[in-house]
Amino acid sequence: xxxxxxxxxxxxxxxxxxxxxxxxxxxxxxxxxxxxxxxxxxxxxxxxxxxxxxxxxxxxxxxxxxxxxxxxxxxxxxxxxxxxxxxxxxxxxxxxxxxxxxxxxxxxxxxxxxxxxxxxxxxxxxxxxxxxxxxxxxxxxxxxxxxxxxxxxxxxxxxxxxxxxxxxxxxxxxxxxxxxxxxxxxxxxxxxxxxxxxxxxxxxxxxxxxxxxxxxxxxxxxxxxxxxxxxxxxxxxxxxxxxxxxxxxxxxxxxxxxxxxxxxxxxxxxxx
Amino acid sequence: xxxxxxxxxxxxxxxxxxxxxxxxxxxxxxxxxxxxxxxxxxxxxxxxxxxxxxxxxxxxxxxxxxxxxxxxxxxxxxxxxxxxxxxxxxxxxxxxxxxxxxxxxxxxxxxxxxxxxxxxxxxxxxxxxxxxxxxxxxxxxxxxxxxxxxxxxxxxxxxxxxxxxxxxxxxxxxxxxxxxxxxxxxxxxxxxxxxxxxxxxxxxxxxxxxxxxxxxxxxxxxxxxxxxxxxxxxxxxxxxxxxxxxxxxxxxxx
Numbered sequence: 001x002x003x004x005x006x007x008x009x010x011x012x013x014x015x016x017x018x019x020x021x022x023x024x025x026x027x028x029x030x031x032x033x034x035x036x037x038x039x040x041x042x043x044x045x046x047x048x049x050x051x052x053x054x055x056x057x058x059x060x061x062x063x064x065x066x067x068x069x070x071x072x073x074x075x076x077x078x079x080x081x082x083x084x085x086x087x088x089x090x091x092x093x094x095x096x097x098x099x100x101x102x103x104x105x106x107x108x109x110x111x112x113x114x115x116x117x118x119x120x121x122x123x124x125x126x127x128x129x130x131x132x133x134x135x136x137x138x139x140x141x142x143x144x145x146x147x148x149x150x151x152x153x154x155x156x157x158x159x160x161x162x163x164x165x166x167x168x169x170x171x172x173x174x175x176x177x178x179x180x181x182x183x184x185x186x187x188x189x190x191x192x193x194x195x196x197x198x199x200x201x202x203x204x205x206x207x208x209x210x211x212x213x214x215x216x217x218x219x220x221x222x223x224x225x226x227x228x229x230x231x232x233x234x235x236x237x238x239x240x241x242x243x244x245x246x247x248x249x250x251x252x253x254x255x256x257x258x259x260x261x262x263x264x265x266x267x268x269x270x271x272x
Numbered sequence: 273x274x275x276x277x278x279x280x281x282x283x284x285x286x287x288x289x290x291x292x293x294x295x296x297x298x299x300x301x302x303x304x305x306x307x308x309x310x311x312x313x314x315x316x317x318x319x320x321x322x323x324x325x326x327x328x329x330x331x332x333x334x335x336x337x338x339x340x341x342x343x344x345x346x347x348x349x350x351x352x353x354x355x356x357x358x359x360x361x362x363x364x365x366x367x368x369x370x371x372x373x374x375x376x377x378x379x380x381x382x383x384x385x386x387x388x389x390x391x392x393x394x395x396x397x398x399x400x401x402x403x404x405x406x407x408x409x410x411x412x413x414x415x416x417x418x419x420x421x422x423x424x425x426x427x428x429x430x431x432x433x434x435x436x437x438x439x440x441x442x443x444x445x446x447x448x449x450x451x452x453x454x455x456x457x458x459x460x461x462x463x464x465x466x467x468x469x470x471x472x473x474x475x476x477x478x479x480x481x482x483x484x485x486x487x488x489x490x491x492x493x494x495x496x497x498x499x500x501x502x503x504x505x506x507x508x509x510x511x512x513x514x515x516x517x518x519x520x521x522x523x524x525x526x
Contacts, residue, residue, distance in 0.1 A: 023449030025420055243451040245407060245422065
């Protein structure tokens with residue numbers, strides 16, 4: 001029972017971990033099941049399984065599915081292949097393969113980029129709509145780090161084309177990727193937030209020759225303003241490097257910090 | 273580094289040539305390394321740099337030439353190999369820890385078998401070096417429970433447990449995610465600061481600039497150029513060196 005005059009703390013969105021956060025070499029060394037269990041011990045509500053880091057998908061995906069069921073973890077499957085090929089044609093094989101893998105994982109959500117989608121590709125949207133009709137797995141579109149599939153104009157055009165074709169797809173909003181392609185994340189959030197159903201929490205820092213992903217608090221970007229523009233009831237996923245001699249403690253710290261931030265009780269700094 | 277010009281080098285390679293079948297992988301290698309010297313060996317893939325350092329503890333044999341390490345002629349064959357391997361530690365790209373042994377057991381195995389050390393003494397030495405590489409708390413875990421960076425630090429500690437006079441590093445950070453490279457390089461820098469003789473094959477040019485006394489560039493099995501880092505990076509003499517540096521220094525991870 002709350003004291004008079006107090007308000008209930010806001011509920012936290014599910015806090016997930018994109019398993020690529022643990023580093024490609026590390027994930028290939030230990031496997032995504034190992035990191036799924038670690039994420040659970042650290043307090044994550046779910047994990048995003050990465051297609052590009054699977055070495056034996058037929059064995060790994062069902063094993064992760066079993067573990068997630070046992071541990072009560074939410075799942076997202078991330079396909080590294082774009083939905084449209086470089087020539088602008090819908091890549092039905094890539095979609096089918098990704099759906100198959102998501103199904104094998106038991107993931108209700110599949111994340112893909114639009115790949116080589118271009119104005120002429122709009123004619124393929126009804127085909128995509130038919131393929132997804134009755135599909136239990138939800139396809140969500142991510143802004144990646146390419147000009148074609150990660151800058152604002154093609155994504156705006158894509159979602160407008162989808163609306164014209166009667167296709168409603170949600171979006172994974174990657175907070176950091178906009179920097180890689182020279183876009184303003186705030187402008188992107190103002191334009192796309194209504195479609196956002198999954199947020200990749202990634203800060204960005206410019207180093208000598210490249211952008212690098214960092215925890216939000218170390219970001220050169222206005223991440224607090226950005227989060228205010230995005231829906232606060234959709235899952236947040238950590239997608240910045242998680243590294244440390246006590247990896248469990250580091251991971252737990254970042255999960256707790258994001259959760260505290262989401263519920264407005266953020267006294268914790270977001271850097272380990 | 274202060275060494276007398278007349279001091280006998282701790283490693284001497286004279287006219288070393290090596291073939292894999294018809295393919296000559298090392299050609300006319302002449303190299304003298306003084307005690308305490310830090311050398312970085314770089315070059316494109318297939319240039320013979322890993323083969324060169326693997327010859328120094330006879331993981332590779334040579335068909336022609338002479339290799340003398342700490343006064344022991346490796347090319348004379350026989351029991352000299354064991355004597356040299358006791359003095360020369362080696363760290364590999366893939367760590368090469370025994371997966372069925374704990375970290376502590378990995379570190380005590382060689383001192384107990386090769387040096388005849390008693391278990392409690394070997395464990396004390398192992399804990400000293402695991403502390404030195406900042407992971408004493410991992411002693412009772414197995415390699416599969418550690419990150420790549422931690423495993424590589426264990427591999428360094430394991431080598432140090434043999435109290436080597438020379439440490440060889442064969443691309444020690446190549447199998448690591450970028451975020452883990454620093455923890456391994458920091459460990460190597462601290463070793464260098466303490467005067468360890470080191471030969472390191474690496475593409476980490478920042479490490480070469482700040483730590484090496486001399487940088488050696490190899491191509492097609494030959495030493496093409498060698499110079500102190502300032503000279504090597506500031507005024508490379510050979511076109512092959514310039515091309516290599518141009519490529520590697522423009523990569524984001526250089």
